Amino acid sequence: MKNNIAQLRKEGHITQEELANAVGVSRQTIISLESGRYTASLPLAFRLANYFGTTIENIFVYEEEEK
Amino acid sequence: MKKIKQQAIYLGAMLLVGITMVVIAYTGELNSMMAGMGTALVTVCAINLIRLRNIAKDPQRVRQMEIAQHEERNIYISNLAAKAAMVTTIGLEYVVTLVMVFLQKDEIASALGFLVCGQLLIYVFFSKYYSKKY
CATH class of the missing domain: 4.10.860 (DNA Excision Repair, Uvrb; Chain A)
Known part of the structure; x- marks a missing residue:
């Protein structure tokens, strides 16, 4: 699952720490999300979408796994 | 803050258990295993209680700790x-x-x-x- 969190964050001139505090997670989680090592839960995805004022589809890009 | 208080109560209880073990080990016939376990328990609980006290003084660290405990x-x-x-x-x-x-x-x-x-x-x-x- 790819995401545009880093891009949206940079466009809004927001630090990882600020974003982490706003959505109630640690900075390490934001780092893991941005690098694609961790996929957010649905509640966190909604909190991120609310924070950026956009939809979940604009943040997360679902990709079918290769069979 | 509620979680910190709960942890402090738990650690306090464990500290008492540790102290009791040490006292029993040294008052009766010396039981080295009980003395060792008691001393280890007292040390670990005391260190964690000091750490919790330091965290409780800093609201930023309290928030970080609360986030860390509930973080997905x-x-x-x-x-x-x-x-x-x-x-x-x-x-x-x-x-x-x-x-x-x-x-x-x-x-x-x-x-x-x-x-x-x-x-x-x-x-x-x-x-x-x-x-x-x-």
Whole structure:
């Protein structure tokens, strides 16, 4: 699952720490999300979408796994 | 802050248990194992109580600690670690059971075999339980 969190964050001139505090997670989680090592839960995805004022589809890009 | 208070109460209780163990170990006939365990318990609890007191003084650290305790990534990591620990433990027990059978240590092999079966049954039980719940 790819995401545009880093891009949206940079466009809004927001630090990882600020974003982490706003959505109630640690900075390490934001780092893991941005690098694609961790996929957010649905509640966190909604909190991120609310924070950026956009939809979940604009943040997360679902990709079918290769069979 | 509520979580910190709960932890402090728990650590305080464990500290009392540790102190009691040390007192019993040194007042009666000296029991080195109890004295060692008691001392270790007192040391660990005292260090953690001091750490908690320092955290409680700093609102920023309190917030970070609260986030860390409820954070989904930490819970996810904890679940993965628990799963890996369970699979590794059962695997090791199974291998040791086979080694014991090979070495003709039948009693140990039987005990370990029952343990492995018990763990697998507990796994099946919880698997069914959560399957019905969710």
